[in-house]
Amino acid sequence: MELTAASELSLRELSTLFARSFEGYFVTIPDAPLLFDARVRGEHISLADSRVARVEGVPVGLVLMARRGRVSRVAGMGIVPAYRHRKLGGAMLSPLMEEARARGDTRMLLEVIEQNTPAVKLYERLGFQRVRRLVGFVGTPTPEPAELEEVEPVDCARLLPEGLPWQLAPATVAGLALPARAFRLGPAVAVLGDVSAPTLVVRAIAVEPEARGKGAGRRLLRALAAAYPGKSLAVSAIVPEGLCDRFFLGAGFNPSQLTQLEFALGPW
Incomplete structure (x- = not known):
């Protein structure tokens, strides 16, 4: 080879x-x-x-x-x-x-589907260490029409904290381009994958600090469900376990079956 x-x-x-x-x-x-x-x-x-x-x-x-x-x-x-x-x-x-x-x-990172046992064993054999479990969610929030403003993904990225997994990190979200699209409803912003796909993939969602805990994020999810009727919403398994569980479960989502493990090698 x-x-x-x-x-x-x-x-x-x-x-x-x-x-x-x-x-x-x-x-x-x-x-x-x-x-x-x-x-x-x-x-x-x-x-x-x-x-x-x-x-x-x-x-x-x-x-x-x-x-x-x-x-x-x-x-x-x-x-x-x-x-x-x-x-x-x-x-x-x-x-x-x-x-x-x-x-x-200084470091090398990767994510692997937790259920992919051979791959998990390979990375562990090569010296990678488990960092955290990553989870996803899927659901169909009750549609609630609202006037969405289309914005740029960077508007969502600015509201995300540092220390997130690579695919959810502010630098990644800020760099997303079409077919990804971002929408704002008041203080909440979400980035979607290809909206023509059968399922709407929520790449990221964030709320301005002063409005957090007041339902703005869930209103945005309901508005997205109304804007794209008949489609379920999904969050890939890139969210650290425990970070947003209450938010998504309270919005009518269920945990997705597949989970991921984040691995790191280093610092060297």
């Missing part, structure tokens, strides 16, 4: 390889170049630092590496079905861990 820079492939080729590498996974990864491009830009993925795994020249896996400051993140690692169970995962990631140390990164 050899590793080559992901930047050597086209966006179309990377999108297809990414989808193939996650066939049969816990969540469906579509082969959609525009969505792949949005992921790359929104999560600060460096294609120059990401790697394609090749066997006899044929791409068989992909490791996406995100970088922000002196912190790296494994934004996705997968292997096409025919080459799984050959112990390629460790061989793919170990060189990237060494590259991160060599360039002076």
Whole structure:
């Protein structure tokens, strides 16, 4: 097996390889170049630092590496079905861990679906330590029409605290672009994923400090349900357990079945 820079492939080729590498996974990864491009830009993925795994020249896996400051993140690692169970995962990631140390990164982060036992064991074997459990929610709030103002994702990012997981961090939310869209209702702001999708994914939601605890966030969720009738709302498993449980459960959501574990390697 050899590793080559992901930047050597086209966006179309990377999108297809990414989808193939996650066939049969816990969540469906579509082969959609525009969505792949949005992921790359929104999560600060460096294609120059990401790697394609090749066997006899044929791409068989992909490791996406995100970088922000002196912190790296494994934004996705997968292997096409025919080459799984050959112990390629460790061989793919170990060189990237060494590259991160060599360039002076202080930490490497990743998230893994908790129910994905083989992957959890792999990361633990490589020295990653569990940081916290991440949870998600799904529900259909009672629709309550209201006049929503479309704003920029950065308006939500400004209200988020530091110390959140990578996908929920202010820097990530601020960088989200179409098809993500942001809406404000009074002091509350939410960022949605692709609103044309069957389910509305709430990428982030925040309320101005002086208005917190007064129902503004839940009113915004009800207004979004009214604006997009017939669609359920979902929050991916990127929220630290215990941080927003009362808020979402009180808004009529249920915990999602899949959870994630956030892992960290370092500081070095």
